[in-house]
Every structure is written in C-alpha cells, then in structure tokens.
Amino acid sequence: MPWKNQGGGPWGSGPKGPWGNGPQPVGPRPPDLEDLLRRGQDRLQQIMPGGYFSGIGITLIILLILAFWLLSGFFRVQSEEQGVVLRFGKHVRTVDPGLNYHLPYPIETVLLPKALRVNTLSIGMTLIDDPARRGRSIRDVPEESLMLTGDENIVDVDFTVLWRIKPNGVGNFLFNIQNPEGTVKAVAESAMREVIGRSQIQPILTGARNVTEQNVQELMQKTLDAYGSGILITQVQMQKVDPPGDVIAAFRDVQAARANLEQLQNEAQTYANQVVPQARGRAAQILQAAEGYREQTVAEAKGQSARFLKVYEEYKKAPDVTRERIYLETMERVLGGADKLVYDGGPSGQGVVPYLPLSELTTKRPPTTGQPSSGGNR
Secondary structure, rough: OOOOOOOOOOOOOOEEEOEEEEEOOOOOOOOOHHHHHHHHHHHHHHHHHOOOHHHHHHHHHHHHHHHHHHOOOOOOOOOOEEEEEEEEOOEEEEEEEEEEEOOOOOOOEOOOOOOOOOEEEEEEEEEEEOOOOOEEEEEOOOOHEEOOOOOOOOOEEEEEEEEEEEEOOOHHHHOOOOOOHHHHHHHHHHHHHHHHHHHHHHEEEHOHHHHHHHHHHHHHOOOOOOOOOOEEEEEEEEEEEOOOOHHHHHHHHHHHHHHHHHHHHHHHHHHHHHHHHHHHHHHHHHHHHHHHHHHHHHHHHHHHHHHHHHHHHHHHHHHHHHHHHHHHHHHHHHOOOOOOOOEOOOOOOOOOOOOOHHHHHHHHHOOOOOOOOOOHHO
C-alpha cells in the first residue's frame, strides 16, 4: 500500500510520509477557485429565469458584453500628450488633453504621443552613469563632434538641440518618419557640419556662436519640413567649441595674443580720442587769438591813420602852431616816465644838483590815520 494513503499506515493516520508530517499551510487558506465559480453560476441561475442558457439569459449576456465593449472607448489624454484617433488605421482627428471617447476597438484606436513635451538631444557628448560620483558624467563622442572648418581647421563642437512636435503636425510625426530621435540627430549633425564647413575657425571660437546657432536651426527646420516630419526645432545651443586636444594649448596662446592686441588697440584708440580733441581745442584757441590780434592791429592801424590824416589837415591850416604842438606832445610823452635831473651849467652853478622828487611825493598814499605826512610839509 502506498505511503501517501489517506488512511492509517505504519506511520499513523493522516497525510504523513516516512519522514514525518508533510508541510502544513501557514495562515488562512486561499479561496477555492472552483468553489467561487460554482457559487457564481448558482447566483446567475437564480437571477436569470429559466437559466443562463435560455433566450433571456443569452440576451442579457450579449447586452452586458456590448455595454463593456462600448465603455472601452473612453480614454484619457495626459497634460503633455495629444490623442490621435485612427479609424481602421486612418487618422481621422486629434484630441486635446482630458477625458475623451472613441469608437471601441477594432473600429477606432488611439495613439498618445508626447506632442507637448520639449525633447533634448545632445550631439558630440553623451551622459553615462558614474557609480564613483553617484551621478552621471559627460563623455565626448569624437566621431560626432570633430568637424572641418572652411579654412581647413579641425574644431570640436558639442551642441544640444531642443525640439518638439508641431501643434498641427502630430499626424506627420507619427506616419512620415519611423525613428524621430534618430532623424533629428542625423539632420542636426549634417546641418552643423555644413554651417561649420562654410565658416572660418576664428569667428566660431570667439563671437560668432549666435550666428552659427541661428543658421543651424534654420537649416534643420528647412530639412525637416522637406521630410514632412511634423517636428519643430525650438533652439540650438552650442555647449563647447574648442580645437582638438593636441593643439588646444597653441590655440589658446593665439587667442591670448589676439586679446592683447585688441586691448592695446583699444588703449591706443582711447589715448587718441583724448589727445586729438585737446589738440584741436588748442589749435582753435590759437586761431581765435590770432584772429583777435589781427582785428586789433588792423583797427589800431586804421585809427592811427585816421588820426594822422586829421593832424595833417590841421597842419596844413597852421603849420607852425601844429609843429610846435606835436613837438610838445612828443616831449611830454617821452619825458613823462623818465627820471629827471636838473643841471645848472652856468658860471655860478654847482654842477649837478638833485631836484625835488615831486612825482614820488604825488604818488604816495595819504596816511590812514588822517595825520599829514612829513613829506607834505616840505
């Protein structure tokens, strides 16, 4: 007799084996599935008169299945999604975020692309997990970033593209391109290489980044529109623009020299802007002074000429009187500011004698106290 027999055996009664009792269930036993199905069938038979295989039962089952089928057409569109409803595989309409309804499968189906989300695509670099730093680090991808410029120099360009689906281009996005991210990446790399290939290396490394980004964005958008992709390029950002690592030190020296040159040129221009106006001001001042001197000299000459003519007219009327008058005026003008000595040359004279300094006495100021000075008493 087998040892699993439910009856008694050499090891006692119950489900035992040669090594003791079998495994016992722990906790409450799970419900029996067959028991649940049996109870459900009994309850359904009580609800449906005549049993569920009667005409009424079959009708109720069909109506219940039809209700569940119709209710399966409700769907929800999230905030960054747009619903694309397909009827037998053909795009019929696009719905906005919220609760919507479509005819149940297989009549209509719905696709939910992330149409309102801005996607970021990095080219020339990739993010990798770094367990040592407990985060993510950037790794260069030289096969994507190394490009040839128009003056036959190599430049390492890492850039980022921000893109999204056009508001009315969800259908084109779903049905015209198979790999959207790969398409955007290929177009971005091709457009950047074309723009870099038409440019010189020096503007790219210094101040032409904005122009380069704008040109790449326009070229990408034009290419994607020609594909009918339904993709909108919102921005192109150049993250790093450097020469190759082997020559980066030499390029930095050149950049430093160019910066010094520009600084010296700016300083020289500043000095010129300061000195030239000063020189022009001094020249204008000298010219104005010369013009004033000329006007003064001409005016004095004209005045003297007019005076001479008037004197000459008087001289013609009375030559002796005029001659005497001219002599006296001339002597007065000549001797008026000279020191004078009186000399008595007669037989009774004593030689040179000083005269009373009347000019000095007349130029002295009166005392402030109101008392007469000693010189005034002489």
